[in-house]
Amino acid sequence: MNATERLVAVADAHSAHTYDPLPVVVATADGAWMTDVEGRRFLDLLAGYSALNFGHGNRRLVAAAKAQLDRVTLTSRAFHHDRFAAFCEELAELCGMERVLPMNTGTEAVETAVKTARKWGYRVKGVPTGMAKIVVAGNNFHGRTTTVISFSTDSEARADFGPYTPGFEIVPYGDLTAMRSAVTENTVAVLLEPIQGEAGVLVPPTGYLPGVRELTRERNVLFVADEIQSGLGRTGRTFACEHEGVVPDVYLLGKALGGGIVPVSAVVSSAAVLGVFRPGEHGSTFGGNPLACAVALEVIAMLRSGEYQARAARLGSHLLRELRVLAGTGRLTAVRGRGLWAGIDIAPAYGTGREVSERLMERGVLVKDTHGATIRIAPPLVVSEEDLDWGLAQLRAVLDVDDAQVEQVRTGRR
Numbered sequence: 471m472n473a474t475e476r477l478v479a480v481a482d483a484h485s486a487h488t489y490d491p492l493p494v495v496v497a498t499a500d501g502a503w504m505t506d507v508e509g510r511r512f513l514d515l516l517a518g519y520s521a522l523n524f525g526h527g528n529r530r531l532v533a534a535a536k537a538q539l540d541r542v543t544l545t546s547r548a549f550h551h552d553r554f555a556a557f558c559e560e561l562a563e564l565c566g567m568e569r570v571l572p573m574n575t576g577t578e579a580v581e582t583a584v585k586t587a588r589k590w591g592y593r594v595k596g597v598p599t600g601m602a603k604i605v606v607a608g609n610n611f612h613g614r615t616t617t618v619i620s621f622s623t624d625s626e627a628r629a630d631f632g633p634y635t636p637g638f639e640i641v642p643y644g645d646l647t648a649m650r651s652a653v654t655e656n657t658v659a660v661l662l663e664p665i666q667g668e669a670g671v672l673v674p675p676t677g678y679l680p681g682v683r684e685l686t687r688e689r690n691v692l693f694v695a696d697e698i699q700s701g702l703g704r705t706g707r708t709f710a711c712e713h714e715g716v717v718p719d720v721y722l723l724g725k726a727l728g729g730g731i732v733p734v735s736a737v738v739s740s741a742a743v744l745g746v747f748r749p750g751e752h753g754s755t756f757g758g759n760p761l762a763c764a765v766a767l768e769v770i771a772m773l774r775s776g777e778y779q780a781r782a783a784r785l786g787s788h789l790l791r792e793l794r795v796l797a798g799t800g801r802l803t804a805v806r807g808r809g810l811w812a813g814i815d816i817a818p819a820y821g822t823g824r825e826v827s828e829r830l831m832e833r834g835v836l837v838k839d840t841h842g843a844t845i846r847i848a849p850p851l852v853v854s855e856e857d858l859d860w861g862l863a864q865l866r867a868v869l870d871v872d873d874a875q876v877e878q879v880r881t882g883r884r
């Protein structure tokens with residue numbers, strides 16, 4: 471038994487099986503690369519579901535975290551600390567908003583948004599007590615808590631976890647007509663991912679997000695954009711909503727906000743919306759802690775330069791172009807994406823998403839499958855073009871594509 475087999479067996483014996491990880495045991499990581507306990511190197515094309523947008527062990531982020539570790543790491547919100555003000559001010563500014571409510575995980579930010587929208591509905595909009603409705607989209611992924619899975623359409627995520635939290639209406643993603651009929655006078659919010667990540671990087675039809683924006687404005691409903699996976703540079707802009715010129719009422723942020731070092735999430739909105747809270751009505755021991763704020767402040771500074779967004783846009787169009795060529799060989803039945811974020815569906819003759827992920831692992835590339843045939847590709851935004859090309863070459867190899875076939879597709883497109 472080698473170290474990998476031993477560690478996988480121990481983990482299997484002593485952990486709840488809520489995941490089905492690939493049999494690779496990572497020991498160290500740097501940039502876009504991870505090294506396992508056997509000393510094998512892997513190109514990371516998942517980036518912790520976009521929590522690692524700035525790469526593993528990013529020097530600036532690690533330095534910010536180390537400096538903070540020597541100062542103060544936790545105060546609780548019972549006291550102020552000297553990183554909190556700057557974190558809230560700068561994050562609000564990055565979002566073009568006014569106030570920040572910090573939490574830790576993405577799902578906590580979503581829970582917080584549900585509470586925010588309901589309280590806003592009762593206190594500001596005047597919805598009768600207990601009647602608030604939130605409209606969400608089918609195939610959403612907003613997290614794993616009992617309330618959040620109550621409005622999931624994924625039976626695996628829901629089964630045997632009821633009773634479910636009421637107050638949600640689910641409509642098909644991308645369908646503005648259905649959204650319009652679902653919104654009533656008791657609707658307090660529409661909660662959407664501007665691109666559905668876990669569903670397989672589903673980009674909604676052009677005009678959908680502006681349509682939702684118009685509808686929600688017209689009907690005095692909050693538009694809550696869950697940018698936990700799509701935000702902070704991944705799509706080539708700071709926020710995925712920007713691609714359609716949309717500014718929601720509330721941004722939900724997480725993942726990359728913690729720089730791949732600590733969990734940091736936030737609800738960011740106007741003073742009118744987040745002003746509904748009074749002391750004692752919501753909170754978190756760890757939310758907005760000094761270490762989280764120090765790392766997030768560095769993340770915000772990095773995003774201000776625009777460098778990462780530009781990289782995601784440039785490398786992303788290259789990635790999507792190459793994947794479309796691969797689709798032209800018949801190996802993929804669909805390619806979707808925006809920025810450095812793609813969802814590909816493997817043609818059934820070439821294996822399942824899981825099988826292709828395993829074959830890629832054998833060749834030193836790590837990805838994760840979803841929904842049977844789909845693989846998401848979301849490298850750290852710091853990946854080099856050469857490494858990305860090498861990763862794509864491994865994908866072509868596991869799908870049995872030779873150079874002549876690729877050339878044929880390229881020639882046909884010229």
Ligand SMILES: Cc1ncc(COP(=O)(O)O)c(C=O)c1O
Binds near residue numbers: 519612613663699724
């Ligand atoms: C859009 C979206 N919202 C919320 C979450 C939940 O985040 P977390 O796993 O940090 O709770 C995720 C996680 O994948 C996500 O993609």
